[in-house]
Amino acid sequence: MMNRRTLLSSSTAALGLGLTATVIPANLRAQEKLKIGFVYSSLIGDAGWTFMHDEGRLMLEAEFGDAIETAYVESIDGGADAERVVRQFASQGFGLIFGTSFNHMNPMARVAEQFPDVKFEHATGYTQLPNMAIYHVRDYEARYLLGMVAGSMGNSLGVVASYPIPEVVRGINAMTAGARSVNPNFTTKVVWISTWFDPGLERTTADALIDQGVDVLAHFTDSPAVVQAAEDRGKYVVALGAMDQYGPKSHLTAMVYNWGPYYVERTRAVLDGTWASSNTWEGISRDMLTISPLNAAVPADAGAAVTAKQEEMRTGAFHPFAGPVLTNTGEEKVAAGAVADDGMLLSMDFYVEGVEGALPS
Amino acid sequence: MLPRLVLRLQPSALALYGAPVIALIFTLAFGYVLFASIGRDPLAALHAYFIAPVNSTFGLSELLLTALPLALIGLGLAVGFRANIWNIGAEGQLLLGAIGGGSVALALWGEGVPGTFILVCLTGAITGMAWAAIPAFLRIRFNANEILTSLMLIYVADQLLGYLVHGPLKNPQGFGFPESRLFSAEAQMPLLWDGTRLHVGWLLLPVAAVGIWLFLSHTLAGFRMRVGGDAEPAAAYAGFSRPGMIWLSFLLTGGLAGLVGAMEVAGPVGQLLPTISPGYGFAAIIVAFLGRLTPLGVVLAAHLLALILIGGENVQMLGVPSSVAQLFQGVLLVALLASDVLVRFRVVWSTPARRAA
8 A cells, every 4th residue: 555655756756757748849849730719608518509619619620630729718708708718819829719609709809909810700799800700690590490390299389588689589480480380370488587508497497388388398598408397297399409318208309500511611711821701690501500300209291391491491492581570569570572681680679470478678 | 543633722823824835735736636637738737727827918917807806805705704794795796886887887978078987986886885785784674694685686686787788778789689888988997007908996906905904903993893703792792883893894895896896897898798707706705715814815815716717717728628627726725725724723643542431
């Protein structure tokens, strides 16, 4: 058995060895690789928003191998930390930096102005600079498909919603419109919980919605709690990010962000020297978005209709907000024959027909 | 042979300064093994933790900037904790300061009033105090446990901030996102050091630290607070007013926390957001105890905590997961607090005498 003295001396030796063995090569290593930094707003976990961004980062590593090096910092959300982290990346020789949360926008813009040679990419925001591109996904396309699945499996949807921002309102409306396209009497109940991640609150909200009699659940939050609630209570759920491992019977399908192809494209552009600032808002047509395989409980004809609609969106033949679009108070927002323009989509502040209640103002 | 703890009659001077050193050595050794065990270069990780954050002027300025809120709130908490008055809700008082200060900044947006930032800070301090007055009042009037009331008011403050940035204070040009406008230049804290984010608010730290040291060690009111904590019956017998102590400690901490909130939104953040503090109000509780409830100790502890906070971000850039970074931070804090046992107790190795049956 090792006594205290030998433990002490062997750990001193280990410290000494470490000093000579590790520090020197690190200093001599050439710094030619493109270093790519990711700022995440939450922990990666095993499902949800940040998890899907990290899938994209892993795709970069698989695609470019030794030509690049990636790093990430988790749980950076708002406050003074975001600017420091972005700046640390920029000043440590990272050539391409992705900010994956809305709250990273203003901090990133401030750093971008100080580091003109570094390329910045910000997801979900609206500030674009010569060296800061913005990108987001037309998530309402997949939400419409989720709604179609929900509408063929039940008569009502209960939504565990995060914040009443246009993106989330758009998703609620798209799901409701999709459901009503296959089930005209379908209705949607919404509960706002003012958080992106709170498994306890997500669960109790899901339970409350089930108690009110909804058939299918949906969520904009990050944890699998809503899927687990549906599984335990014998209801269905359309999820955010594939979470079928949490609900083999209840998980009908999920909206899946597919950031990888975009990340690969932008990284290749930096490596080729062709990167330019841009504003990307694409969806199914550019493979930035998809839905996960349908549950066996979904009837084949309903599945076929969903697949057909997905193809129509891919070719541009169908738009989820094609007119007539009516609010739930009967006001016409988009006339028959027209489609909602991006300005309306980006600032959507009304519920469509079929959603119960009023938006918090 | 079993170790036993025997209370020292006098705190040991050797242990007073030696305990943190022992804790640090233990933590470094633990970190070495921890980082090596997940396949990372342990020396590079420790370097990223403790050296990299401070080996550039920007890094140093960030350390001072991050330590500022922790130190200011920790100083206030230390006064109350000395008197066994437990304000756990500094985070909520910080948020109210941000709301109050931020509202002034937004009300004067684009008006070009010079020195708006001073008004922002003052309003923040006052709204923080007002929020802290609620648990103080409930304690004095209804004997409601201040730990619970101050803690619960954090969640109320959080929801209030959320309501405001989604509603009345939302940026009209912000595409519906939950954030206020960026404050105009005259509402922002002037920088103390060009090229960094360190602002003039930092100058308040030495003032507050010296002021609270003078208060605790050289004033009758400070003496009352200490007696109130060490021996409450004695303080009552001497006629020291308990409500007075409660008011003082809550208003002091609430004012400092509110000031911090206002300086965060008018400083590095620059606008109101749904999330503006990474938990400074909670971390300041650790800072207060780590600093042994003394002003100098609190200031040192705040800088240590800021260092490991920034270091925790740095090691993630080397591929250390944030959960491992937090584990390491936790071990450092536990080691530091646990080693304090050595200051008040000494370890005696002895076989307990067998009692006669």
